[in-house]
Structure formats: C-alpha cells, structure tokens
Amino acid sequence: MRPRLRTEGGENTMSRTILALALAGSLLGLSAVTATAQEHEGPVPPRQKWSFAGPFGKWDKAQLQRGFKVYREVCSVCHGLKYIAFRNLEEIGFSEGQVKTIASEYKVQDGPNDQGEMFERDGRPGDYFPPPWPNENAARARYNGVPPDFSVLAKARSYERGFPWFILDIFTQFQEQGVDYIHALMTGYKDKAPEGVTLPPGAFYNEYFPGHALAMPPPLSDKRVDYTDGSPTTVDQYGKDVAAFMMWAAEPNLETRKRVGFQVMIFLIVFAGLLYFTKKKVWANAH
Numbered sequence: 001m002r003p004r005l006r007t008e009g010g011e012n013t014m015s016r017t018i019l020a021l022a023l024a025g026s027l028l029g030l031s032a033v034t035a036t037a038q039e040h041e042g043p044v045p046p047r048q049k050w051s052f053a054g055p056f057g058k059w060d061k062a063q064l065q066r067g068f069k070v071y072r073e074v075c076s077v078c079h080g081l082k083y084i085a086f087r088n089l090e091e092i093g094f095s096e097g098q099v100k101t102i103a104s105e106y107k108v109q110d111g112p113n114d115q116g117e118m119f120e121r122d123g124r125p126g127d128y129f130p131p132p133w134p135n136e137n138a139a140r141a142r143y144n145g146v147p148p149d150f151s152v153l154a155k156a157r158s159y160e161r162g163f164p165w166f167i168l169d170i171f172t173q174f175q176e177q178g179v180d181y182i183h184a185l186m187t188g189y190k191d192k193a194p195e196g197v198t199l200p201p202g203a204f205y206n207e208y209f210p211g212h213a214l215a216m217p218p219p220l221s222d223k224r225v226d227y228t229d230g231s232p233t234t235v236d237q238y239g240k241d242v243a244a245f246m247m248w249a250a251e252p253n254l255e256t257r258k259r260v261g262f263q264v265m266i267f268l269i270v271f272a273g274l275l276y277f278t279k280k281k282v283w284a285n286a287h
Helices: 008-038 063-072 087-091 098-103 136-143 150-156 165-172 178-187 234-249 254-282
Strands: 107-110 119-123
Touching: 063 087, 063 234, 087 234, 119 234, 150 178, 150 234, 178 234
Parallel strands: none
Antiparallel strands: 107 119
C-alpha cells in the first residue's frame, strides 16, 4: 500500500500565500485610488446641501426656475442646452403658456421649404434649445474652443473622493460630486493668482479648476440676475441655483429613478424573506 502523503502543511502554506496576495492586491488598489484622488489639483469642492440628494431626494422647482433664469441671462451666451426641449420646462413648474412664450423668443432653423431652402422661425414647445452659435467651427473661432453643452455637464464633471469615501458613497448614495464641483467652480475665482503662480495670457485663476488656469472669465457677480422670490442675489446663490438646474437637465428623471429604485429594494427584501421561509418550510423535515 502506498504511503499517504501529508498535504495539510502545504495547503496551509498555499492558503496563507493566497491571502497575502489578496491583501497586497487590495492595498495596491486602495493606494492607486488614493493617488488618483491626490492628483486632483486644488482643494476638494465643499459639499453642499441639495434637495435632490439621498434616496428620497426631490427637485426644488423654485430653485430650478431660478437656475434656468441664471442660465438664460448669463450662461446661454456661450453654452447650449441641446438635449432639452422647451416643453420639458413644464416639468420644473412653468405653465404651458409660459413655455410657449419662452420658446417663441428663440429662433429655430427649419426646412427645407418648397424652394428647398432652410429658414428660421420662432421656436415651438416641441423644439429643442438651439445652440448659441451657428456651428462648432464658429464657436472655436470665437471662444478658442467649443463651450461644453449644459445638458450633460453636471454628470460629466466630477472629482475623486479617495479612500474610504468612495466606499461610503455607495451606501449613502452620494452622487452630487458634479454639482458640488460646478458650484465650487462658479465661486472659486480669485482676483489674482497666488504668489509664484503664472497664468497664461487671457486665463483666470480658479482654485477649484484643475491647473487653476481657466479661459472662461468669471460669469457671475452679485446682483447680476434679479430674483422675484426674495432669494439672495449673490454669486453663491446663483452658483447653487444654476448647478441644480444643470443637474436636472442632465437627469430629468432623477425622482422617478429614485422612487422606482426604492420600490425595487423593498420588493427584493420581501422576496428574499419569502424565499428564506419557503426554504425553511420545505426542508424542515429533510434531516
């Protein structure tokens, strides 16, 4: 009879090796995430309080309307809103008549007509917001680049929070990095760069922009936009309102997503409980 080989020691050694490699990989991954977070130049944008934050967040329609006013009077000179139709403004509290009035103040290209030519007409509720420039080449010539579209910017802009915050964000459902960053950017301009910092010609110093040299001049100033609801007419308030509006433009179905997500979680919890008690009942006499 062959002698039985003793493998317990080898198995233990192998287990310890695998565990050590797993721990090393985890530490390497965490250090990489931390290094990525540290690559963000400048201070981390301060967290703001948003009505739409958290699993039960909802839009503050008054704030969204103020944000649209800031966009329309200040930001729309350079930035488009191409994925939003005029009729979508009814979702933030504008009446049908107000939407028709707003749409009619824009010129929209249509056609071709019977002669095969394109023409301009007044906007209608079903039209999408037209761009502020004839084409992208015209934008590049005027602004030395194409200004980003506002209807996706709040989801496209973000920053790394690093370890352990990115893990906690999963459980707290923190998804407001974009609007926090936009608000910080709007309020982060400085009259002059710190000592030892040289800006390229035509650039403006912003403490939250990566590299700090921003080609866009400060768009907001106190009392630039009139509010009729008594809200403060300050750069800080303008920044919050326009950031909230941009978040709505980027994800107009946010409330529906959160409501359905909560309902699905409740269903899964109840379903898991039913499965557990069913299994317990079926296998009660199996042993």
